[in-house]
Amino acid sequence: MRASILAILAYTAAGLTLAAAALTPFLLIGAFSAGVAHAGLHIDPAYSGGTVARILARPGYNITVYQPVRPHLLQRVDPFVQVAFSPTGSLPARVSDEVDLDGDGQPDVRISFRVPGDPHARPQGEVVALNDRYRSFSMPGRYSFSQLLVRSGDAIVVRVPLNKAR
Amino acid sequence: MTTVTDNSSLPHYTARSMAIHSLSAFAGEALALGLATGPVCLASCGPVVLPWMLVQPRGLRTHSTQLSLFLAARLAGYLLFAAAVWTAGSAIPHAWVGRSWLLGGTQLLLAGALFVYAAGFPHPRCARSASAAPLVHIGDSPHPRRSGAATLGFLTGINLCPPFLVAGVRAALLATLPSALIYFAFFFIGTSVWFAPFLSLSVVRRTPSLVTVARMVAVLLACWYGVSGALILMEKVVYG
Amino acid sequence: MASRSSAVLHPRVFRSVGRSLLLTLPMALWSLLMFTPSLRQSRRDVTIGSAIVIAFMTTLFYLMVRTGNTYRWRRCFFVALGFLFPIGFISALIAVRGTMSIPIERMVSGDTPFCFMVTPMLVIPAAFTRTIIFPGSILPTSSNPHSIAVMIGLWLAMTLVLGKAWCSYGCFFGGIEEGFAAVRKRAKIRRTVDKFAPRLRLIPWALLIVVVALSAALMEPIYCMWLCPFKTVTEYPAVHSVETAIQMGIFIVLFAGLVVVLPYLTKKRTQCAFFCPFGAFQSIFNKINPFEIRIDREKCVDCTLCQTTCPTMALSKESIREGKTLMNCMKCGACVDSCNKDAAVWHLKGTRVGLHPERARLLFLYGAWAMATMFGGSILANSLATMIRFLPKIHSMLLK
Ligand code: SF4
Ligand code: SF4
Numbered sequence: 001m002r003a004s005i006l007a008i009l010a011y012t013a014a015g016l017t018l019a020a021a022a023l024t025p026f027l028l029i030g031a032f033s034a035g036v037a038h039a040g041l042h043i044d045p046a047y048s049g050g051t052v053a054r055i056l057a058r059p060g061y062n063i064t065v066y067q068p069v070r071p072h073l074l075q076r077v078d079p080f081v082q083v084a085f086s087p088t089g090s091l092p093a094r095v096s097d098e099v100d101l102d103g104d105g106q107p108d109v110r111i112s113f114r115v116p117g118d119p120h121a122r123p124q125g126e127v128v129a130l131n132d133r134y135r136s137f138s139m140p141g142r143y144s145f146s147q148l149l150v151r152s153g154d155a156i157v158v159r160v161p162l163n164k165a166r
Numbered sequence: 167m168t169t170v171t172d173n174s175s176l177p178h179y180t181a182r183s184m185a186i187h188s189l190s191a192f193a194g195e196a197l198a199l200g201l202a203t204g205p206v207c208l209a210s211c212g213p214v215v216l217p218w219m220l221v222q223p224r225g226l227r228t229h230s231t232q233l234s235l236f237l238a239a240r241l242a243g244y245l246l247f248a249a250a251v252w253t254a255g256s257a258i259p260h261a262w263v264g265r266s267w268l269l270g271g272t273q274l275l276l277a278g279a280l281f282v283y284a285a286g287f288p289h290p291r292c293a294r295s296a297s298a299a300p301l302v303h304i305g306d307s308p309h310p311r312r313s314g315a316a317t318l319g320f321l322t323g324i325n326l327c328p329p330f331l332v333a334g335v336r337a338a339l340l341a342t343l344p345s346a347l348i349y350f351a352f353f354f355i356g357t358s359v360w361f362a363p364f365l366s367l368s369v370v371r372r373t374p375s376l377v378t379v380a381r382m383v384a385v386l387l388a389c390w391y392g393v394s395g396a397l398i399l400m401e402k403v404v405y406g
Numbered sequence: 407m408a409s410r411s412s413a414v415l416h417p418r419v420f421r422s423v424g425r426s427l428l429l430t431l432p433m434a435l436w437s438l439l440m441f442t443p444s445l446r447q448s449r450r451d452v453t454i455g456s457a458i459v460i461a462f463m464t465t466l467f468y469l470m471v472r473t474g475n476t477y478r479w480r481r482c483f484f485v486a487l488g489f490l491f492p493i494g495f496i497s498a499l500i501a502v503r504g505t506m507s508i509p510i511e512r513m514v515s516g517d518t519p520f521c522f523m524v525t526p527m528l529v530i531p532a533a534f535t536r537t538i539i540f541p542g543s544i545l546p547t548s549s550n551p552h553s554i555a556v557m558i559g560l561w562l563a564m565t566l567v568l569g570k571a572w573c574s575y576g577c578f579f580g581g582i583e584e585g586f587a588a589v590r591k592r593a594k595i596r597r598t599v600d601k602f603a604p605r606l607r608l609i610p611w612a613l614l615i616v617v618v619a620l621s622a623a624l625m626e627p628i629y630c631m632w633l634c635p636f637k638t639v640t641e642y643p644a645v646h647s648v649e650t651a652i653q654m655g656i657f658i659v660l661f662a663g664l665v666v667v668l669p670y671l672t673k674k675r676t677q678c679a680f681f682c683p684f685g686a687f688q689s690i691f692n693k694i695n696p697f698e699i700r701i702d703r704e705k706c707v708d709c710t711l712c713q714t715t716c717p718t719m720a721l722s723k724e725s726i727r728e729g730k731t732l733m734n735c736m737k738c739g740a741c742v743d744s745c746n747k748d749a750a751v752w753h754l755k756g757t758r759v760g761l762h763p764e765r766a767r768l769l770f771l772y773g774a775w776a777m778a779t780m781f782g783g784s785i786l787a788n789s790l791a792t793m794i795r796f797l798p799k800i801h802s803m804l805l806k
Contacts, residue, residue, distance in 0.1 A: 003758070010756030013696035014769045017567055021773035024563040025440065025780050033559030037545055040536055044625055047513060047541040075625045120504065122511075143510050143646055150511035153549075157514060198530050198622035201615070375608055382612030390620060393632075397649055404648065 045069040046145050049082035049157070054103060060090040064155075065101060068162060069146075079162040080146035081134075083111065086155035091115045095125075101134065101160065109134050111158055113149055125149055127160055135161040196349045199333055200356015237361065241354050248350035251338040266402045273395025277388045419474060426472035432772065433467045434460075437779050444787060455790035462486075462786070463779045470771060474764070476739030480778075481584055484574060487782045488581020492639040494789030497796060499641055507644040513541035519552035521640075522561045524630055526614065526687040530622035539625050564781060567773045569695030570688045573678055573718070573736040575778040578785055579636045579665075583677055587669040587717060594671045596714075603719045607679065607734065610686035617683050629684075635660035635677060679718040679734070689733045697770040698753050699737060701729045702760035705749035712741035712750045729759065737770065 020028060042048070049066050056063040066082040081101045085091055094114050098107035113125025126138035127149070139149040148159040333353045337346040421429075437460040444456035466479045473479075499506055508518055520542045531537050538544065538554060546553040564576055573580050593599075599606075617629040631643070632653055638661035645651050664677035678685050692698070701712070706726065713721040720735040731741075741750040742763075751763035752770060 006756040010696060010754045013756070014754055014766075017696055018769065018773050020563070021567045021776045024567065024777065028563035028566070029556070029559045031559070032562040033555040036555040036558045039532075041532055041538050041544060042536060043516060043541070043544065044531075044537045044539050046625070048516060049514065071625065145510070145514075148510065148514065150509075150514065152511045152515040157511070193534060197534070198619040201619055378605060379608050379612045379615070382609060383615050386612055386616040387620075390616070393652075397652075400648055 046071050046075060046077040049084075049159070056099070058097065060092075062086055063097065063099060065099065065103075068101075070162075077144070078146040080159045081162065083158045083160065084152075084155040085111075085158070088115060088119075088151065088154055088156060091156065095156075098130070106131075109136075109160055111160075113139075113156065113158075115156065119151065123149055123151060123156055127158060129160075129163075133163055135163055137161070193348065193352045196333070196352035197356040200353040201359060233361065237358055240358075241351070244350045244354045245347055247334060248337050248346045249343065251334040252343050252346035266398055270395045270398035270402065273391045273398065277390075277392035277395060281385065281388045421472050421474065423472070426468055429471045429768070430464060430468040433775055433779070434464045436776050437463050437783065440780050440783060441787065444784075449791070451791040451794040452787070454794055455787040458790055459779075459783045459787040463775070463783050467771070467775050470775075471768070475743050476767065476771070477743045480574065480738060481588065483778060483782065484581040485585040485588065486581070487578050487786060488583070488585055490789035490793075491578040491581075491785050494785065494792045495640055497792045505644075506641050508641045509644050510646075513643075515549070516541060516543035516547070517550045518542045519550060519641075520554045520557040521630070522557060523634060523636075523684045524627050525558060525561060526618050526684065527621035527627045527629060530618060531625060534622075537625070539621060540627055540630075560781070564777050565688070565691050566694075567777050569697075569737075570685070570692040570734065571695070571697075571737040571770075571774055572688050572691075573685055574738040575774045576781055578782065580675060580678055582636075582639070583665050583669040583675040584717065586666050587673045587675060589670055590673060593673040596672065599672050599674060599719070603679075604722065607719055607732070609680050610683050610734075613681065614683035614686045632656060633660065635665050635681075637661075673717070674719060675717045678736075679720075685718075685734065685736075692733060692735065696755050697737065697766060698755060699731050699735055699739075699741060700751055700753040700759045701726050701731075702749045702751055703729045704760070705747045707747055707749070709747075712745050715740045715744040737774070739767075742767075 045051075046069060050069045051067050053065050053067045056065065062085075064084040064086065066084075068079060068081045069077075070079045071077045083099055083101070085095060085097075092115070094112070096110065096112035098110050100106060101108040107130055109130055110128045111125070112128075113123045116123055122140065124139055127134075127136055129136045135147075137147050141147075143150070146159055146161045148157060150157055333350065337349050420426075441456040441460050444452050447453060463483065466483055469479045470476055496506055503509070503512070512518065518541045520540065524540050528538055528540065531539050540554060542552075542554050543550050544554050546556055565572055568575055613629075613633075617633070620628045630637070633656065635657060637654075637657040642654060642657060643650055645654050660677075660681070664681055668674070668676040701721075706729075708723075708726065710721075710723065710726065713719075713723070713726060716735075717738060717740060718734055718736055720732045721741060722732060725732050739752075742752060744750075751760050752767035753759055753763065754766040754769065757766075
């Protein structure tokens with residue numbers, strides 16, 4: 001008796017597995033993907049740059065300033081603020097801007113770079129901190145998730161490292 | 167300079183959501199560290215706890231009472247240690263230039279300690295330090311000894327085994343005392359999960375591979391701390 | 407031909423052609439269904455690639471049904487997958503970005519294609535902080551169709567059907583080792599592997615614990631950044647510092663040692679058996695899969711031939727005595743095919759061991775081969791199309 005109930009259950013499970021296989025391309029992949037997509041997840045700001053704080057208008061182009069990203073204790077990325085200059089097509093050949101990163105009305109850094117004509121070439125330039133809350137750097141130099149000057153999509157993305165000592 | 171959009175209309179972190187975010191990231195990290203080093207804790211403190219529990223009268227109830235007591239005392243030991251290391255850690259100024267050297271050096275030392283530890287099974291110092299206490303003399307009690315469980319828990323709680331030291335180094339560098347305490351509380355939960363099998367001793371008896379996995383985890387963690395410690399020092403030398 | 411009533415089809419006992427064709431028909435239809443969109447495309451390379459794959463997968467299934475042998479034919483598919491996947495992947499990378507290395511700007515833009523190996527490392531950070539610690543995008547984009555949601559959805563569905571059999575019907579990396587393991591007739595190193603196997607088998611579990619925990623602690627996919635041997639044949643972070651150079655060195659050493667040299671010398675899938683933490687993670691799902699391999703104790707003579715044949719060391723003397731495989735059995739069928747006494751058998755959990763092993767095998771194979779055709783088959787078709795596209799270029803280069 002017990003053996004036959006078990007056998008029925010076993011064949012039911014086998015049948016369900018086969019049904020799952022048949023439904024995988026038509027239903028299951030989509031359903032599971034939708035589940036993941038709607039789980040309220042987000043990409044770690046250390047990679048994505050975080051959320052937008054404000055957009056500053058310049059003649060012909062915009063500067064998007066992001067919220068500061070402060071990775072937690074053990075993360076090996078230093079704190080930084082992301083700034084994006086877009087669209088690249090409207091940027092002058094050489095950009096030099098003083099940017100207020102924290103929204104206090106005072107410029108915090110001067111960002112200058114040349115926009116290369118070749119879309120695969122990396123922009124060259126420098127970031128000069130105007131106060132001790134930020135760190136200066138020039139590129140090409142040491143690229144890391146907290147110190148960047150690169151082209152990403154239709155923008156030139158700059159990541160300005162925050163001074164850790166503060 | 168013209169601001170065309172201000173941050174009020176865009177998604178951003180509120181202070182509260184930032185706090186919740188960092189607390190949960192934090193708890194996750196401590197829990198993960200606890201879970202990772204749990205097998206090492208288990209394998210190191212196992213030789214003390216296991217024989218002791220085996221001589222206790224049988225029964226799930228007795229065992230769970232004893233184990234809860236043991237774990238509660240262990241938590242107390244953890245929190246005490248967290249407070250102590252944080253106090254010591256906060257004495258080091260954040261801007262101090264030697265901080266990277268200290269961090270890199272400590273990681274290398276920890277790597278060494280974990281290696282020695284993995285090689286030294288099954289005679290971990292935890293076993294010796296705890297069993298040396300007169301209250302937990304193994305095998306002398308036909309009745310459940312509550313004081314024994316508590317003492318054992320407290321001693322294993324404050325014994326300076328390497329995974330514990332690792333968590334200690336982290337806690338020492340935290341900003342506030344409550345965060346150090348929370349860190350250790352979660353670290354404790356992570357490690358305690360591994361003690362649950364003690365409730366069914368037969369499971370532990372049947373899985374000697376658990377100890378082997380624990381030893382391997384210790385070696386792998388040692389490699390990790392070794393490499394990352396070396397890298398910190400190397401970067402310090404190269405980039406200043 | 408031996409009597410068909412015998413429960414096990416011995417490798418030398420063939421099913422009749424008519425019956426085999428009939429049993430293959432559903433799989434042929436499935437292959438057609440899977441590749442209809444590609445066949446309808448106006449691009450010749452895609453159509454040819456898909457047609458070849460339909461024929462290839464259907465023929466292999468027919469041979470499995472007709473000969474009663476699983477391992478040999480499955481291996482043909484799996485090795486082809488292992489070797490063609492990197493070809494298709496690398497040429498696509500070179501075409502799109504001109505290099506195999508992934509520059510930091512593409513990570514920042516969320517353009518890293520998601521690899522299923524990352525999945526276990528995502529669990530703790532996602533559960534505690536809702537954060538995905540991978541530089542990809544959650545939803546598919548034009549520059550990154552292999553988004554996190556799509557790839558996890560795919561992996562989950564396939565895992566439901568395959569369990570740990572993912573490692574012999576799904577993983578596009580395992581085939582590389584299987585290929586190198588197939589080169590020699592006999593293993594050059596055997597005793598040492600046998601001696602240390604009980605311990606070595608536990609390494610993937612220890613690695614799983616460590617990478618999951620460290621990834622959660624450091625909020626970065628530790629395995630991908632430091633330990634994945636397959637970075638060597640897919641993509642890797644651009645080397646721009648001492649750290650990235652060390653990482654690259656580790657990838658190459660692990661690939662050469664665990665995926666090429668050791669499989670060649672031992673005839674085992676050493677990386678899968680002794681290293682891959684994702685394989686250990688996948689073993690957990692064997693528990694919820696209704697199919698398994700068992701040893702019929704009434705027929706077994708303890709010759710341990712199955713243990714010697716098993717490419718992932720998923721059998722031990724003790725497990726054979728208990729009539730079971732270990733948790734890391736990937737249902738490749740090598741042990742069943744090698745057993746002269748028909749004691750190693752396919753089994754449907756809940757039924758009596760050895761009662762209808764061929765029925766269990768076929769039921770399992772329909773699901774597994776359907777997944778192999780859908781996933782691996784489309785990778786194969788894609789790689790073939792790429793090769794066909796590049797063939798004239800290579801030809802003209804050679805002529806020059
Ligand atoms: S063990 Fe790992 S590499 Fe091997 S087949 Fe499984 S997932 Fe792939
Ligand atoms: S036990 Fe048999 S089916 Fe399982 S992995 Fe080993 S040879 Fe393959």
